[in-house]
Amino acid sequence: MLAVIVIVIAASYLFFELKGNWYNEKIYTDLLMEPEQSQGDSAGEPVLRYSLEELKKVNPDCVGIIEVLGTGIYYPVVISDKEDGLYYMNRNFYQEKDGRGSIFMDYRCDPEKPSTNLMFYGHRMRNNQMFAQLKQYKSKEFWKAHQIIYYTDENGTKQYQIFAAYLSGDPEGMDETQKRYQMEFIEGDLAEERNKFLSAVKSWSFYDTGVTVDAEKTEEFITLRTCDYAVNNGRISVVAKLTGKMTN
Numbered sequence: 001m002l003a004v005i006v007i008v009i010a011a012s013y014l015f016f017e018l019k020g021n022w023y024n025e026k027i028y029t030d031l032l033m034e035p036e037q038s039q040g041d042s043a044g045e046p047v048l049r050y051s052l053e054e055l056k057k058v059n060p061d062c063v064g065i066i067e068v069l070g071t072g073i074y075y076p077v078v079i080s081d082k083e084d085g086l087y088y089m090n091r092n093f094y095q096e097k098d099g100r101g102s103i104f105m106d107y108r109c110d111p112e113k114p115s116t117n118l119m120f121y122g123h124r125m126r127n128n129q130m131f132a133q134l135k136q137y138k139s140k141e142f143w144k145a146h147q148i149i150y151y152t153d154e155n156g157t158k159q160y161q162i163f164a165a166y167l168s169g170d171p172e173g174m175d176e177t178q179k180r181y182q183m184e185f186i187e188g189d190l191a192e193e194r195n196k197f198l199s200a201v202k203s204w205s206f207y208d209t210g211v212t213v214d215a216e217k218t219e220e221f222i223t224l225r226t227c228d229y230a231v232n233n234g235r236i237s238v239v240a241k242l243t244g245k246m247t248n
Contacts (some may be wrong), residue, residue, distance in 0.1 A: 014110040028075055032135040048123070052152060059093055066120060066224075068101060071133040071146055073224075077120060081107040089121070100125060108186050111127035111153060116188045117197070117221040117239075118151075126227040131226035134236050140207040147209075149240050151222060160222050160240035164209035166204035169231040182237070191215040201239050213241050 055062045061078040068074075080087040085107030092098040095147040105111060106119040122131030136142040149160040168174075168182040181200035188194045202208075221241040228234035 006060065015148075025045040028170060051160065052098070052154065060089075061095075061194055062093075063105060064151055067150045067152075068133070068146055069148065069150075071136070072128060073131065073133055074104040075122070077105055077151075078102050079107060079109070079111060089123075099123075100130060103130065106186065112222065114153075115186050116135060116194065116219065117185050117223055119186060119223045121225050124228070131224060132166075134224055134226045135228065135237050137162070138167075138206050139237065140209075142210060143207070147211075149238075150221060156245060158242055159244040161211055161237055161243045162240040163209050163213055164201040164205040164239045166201060166206060166239075167228055167233045168204070168237065168239055170233040173232075183235075194219070194221075195222075201237075211241070212214070 010061065039204050050065070054064060055065070055076050059076075059078060061080050062076050063079050064077045065073055066073060066077050076093055078088050078093065088104035090097060090099055091102055092100065093102055101123050103120055103122040106121070109115040109118050111118065120131075122128070124132045124135065126132070136146075143162060143165065147162050151158050151160065166177070166182075171179060171183055174182065179199065181197050182204070185197050188197060192215075198215055218241045218246040222242075223241050224238045224240075225235050228236045
């Protein structure tokens, strides 16, 4: 009898897990449509097959769309200062309670200015949804094949090149420099401040990408972040620099 109960509980858990994963995938397929293999115009730009304006009608908290071709990362981005900025950690795009959460921007960022470093968070799902593929950036070979991030907001699409990927641990165990640049760097108007940020994340990177970043010329960065279980409260961060703008 005990064995039967255990089997029933396990089967129920699996059923609801699969159902939740299916629903999560359906949400974003319905909203954005699945991206095809890299298709672009003569300049190699991605074909944008969605409407940010329509997404904002569904959820006014939507500020953009993030895409990394060939990784499955292709999601609307939301932002909210509710619940200390963690509102969308456990809510989907429709603001329904959902442990898979949404891809959300740090509430301290200014998506319109924009802030020096726009920070995006997403869960690391076992079925590779959300930001699970960020774990692949531990491999330099994966980085070589997926260096470019596209971010679309009301001003058009921007292209960013990844120049560092690193692992960080428990914030309580960090010194002030680590806290500043691993977890909290959002605004840095001076080139000196951006240089400190660049030096820090490059020194922490899993490998040397060889990508040059000039703090005097590069004023915009984005960071994608998800959980990692190699260390206590671990996070994998992927950092990229602005390399081009494609105005709609």
